[in-house]
Amino acid sequence: DVKVTQSSRYLVKRTGEKVFLECVQDMDHENMFWYRQDPGLGLRLIYFSYDVKMKEKGDIPEGYSVSREKKERFSLILESASTNQTSMYLCASEGRSSPGQVNTDTQYFGPGTRLTVL
Amino acid sequence: GQNIDQPTEMTATEGAIVQINCTYQTSGFNGLFWYQQHAGEAPTFLSYNVLDGLEEKGRFSSFLSRSKGYSYLLLKELQMKDSASYLCAVRDPVAGNKLTFGGGTRVLVKP
Numbered sequence: 001d002v003k004v005t006q007s008s009r010y011l012v013k014r015t016g017e018k019v020f021l022e023c024v025q026d027m028d029h030e031n032m033f034w035y036r037q038d039p040g041l042g043l044r045l046i047y048f049s050y051d052v053k054m055k056e057k058g059d060i061p062e063g064y065s066v067s068r069e070k071k072e073r074f075s076l077i078l079e080s081a082s083t084n085q086t087s088m089y090l091c092a093s094e095g096r097s098s099p100g101q102v103n104t105d106t107q108y109f110g111p112g113t114r115l116t117v118l
Numbered sequence: 119g120q121n122i123d124q125p126t127e128m129t130a131t132e133g134a135i136v137q138i139n140c141t142y143q144t145s146g147f148n149g150l151f152w153y154q155q156h157a158g159e160a161p162t163f164l165s166y167n168v169l170d171g172l173e174e175k176g177r178f179s180s181f182l183s184r185s186k187g188y189s190y191l192l193l194k195e196l197q198m199k200d201s202a203s204y205l206c207a208v209r210d211p212v213a214g215n216k217l218t219f220g221g222g223t224r225v226l227v228k229p
Contacts, residue, residue, distance in 0.1 A: 042221035109160035
């Protein structure tokens with residue numbers, strides 16, 4: 001089974017702090033994604049990466065940056081946290097999980113980090 | 119642009135059937151996914167449709183009509199544990215093959 005882990009389930013930070021959210025996957029997937037999830041807005045893509053050292057902006061990249069130094073690890077960075085970045089952050093890894101399960105790349109999500117910025 | 123619509127909330131009774139509709143307008147289409155998300159947990163993959171028709175997987179089925187930009191997820195013999203949000207997502211090759219998600223439908227199963 002695919003396993004995607006995130007560094008924290010709950011995090012409380014103060015406005016202006018630098019925040020690191022880490023995501024690790026164990027399936028050797030090349031594609032990794034960071035989303036935020038807010039009530040009424042669904043999942044919105046912040047950044048994604050299709051390979052080591054590679055990153056692409058998603059739909060809402062402002063205020064965020066990412067790092068992909070190793071294939072299994074994709075980090076989301078809030079350079080200077082603000083209260084409007086209070087949200088649930090979900091990391092996903094994309095690929096084939098096991099033969100025959102489904103004939104396409106599928107996204108597998110980590111448990112999420114609920115970040116509160118005070 | 120991309121737009122994916124699904125109802126916000128539905129309520130059904132244990133043992134009944136519920137159908138969650140999803141309509142989409144995207145520049146391109148390369149598959150539609152349904153995910154289940156229990157409160158406070160990560161979304162988990164349920165089903166995938168890329169061709170028109172019905173895909174059945176136990177109590178859950180998913181239907182796709184590409185010409186209508188429409189899909190539904192059918193949950194049969196509802197159980198209390200099916201209370202969750204159900205997310206519809208479309209893969210769009212014109213948008214870099216990324217997934218675009220709908221807002222999710224919260225299903226509440228009552229005894």
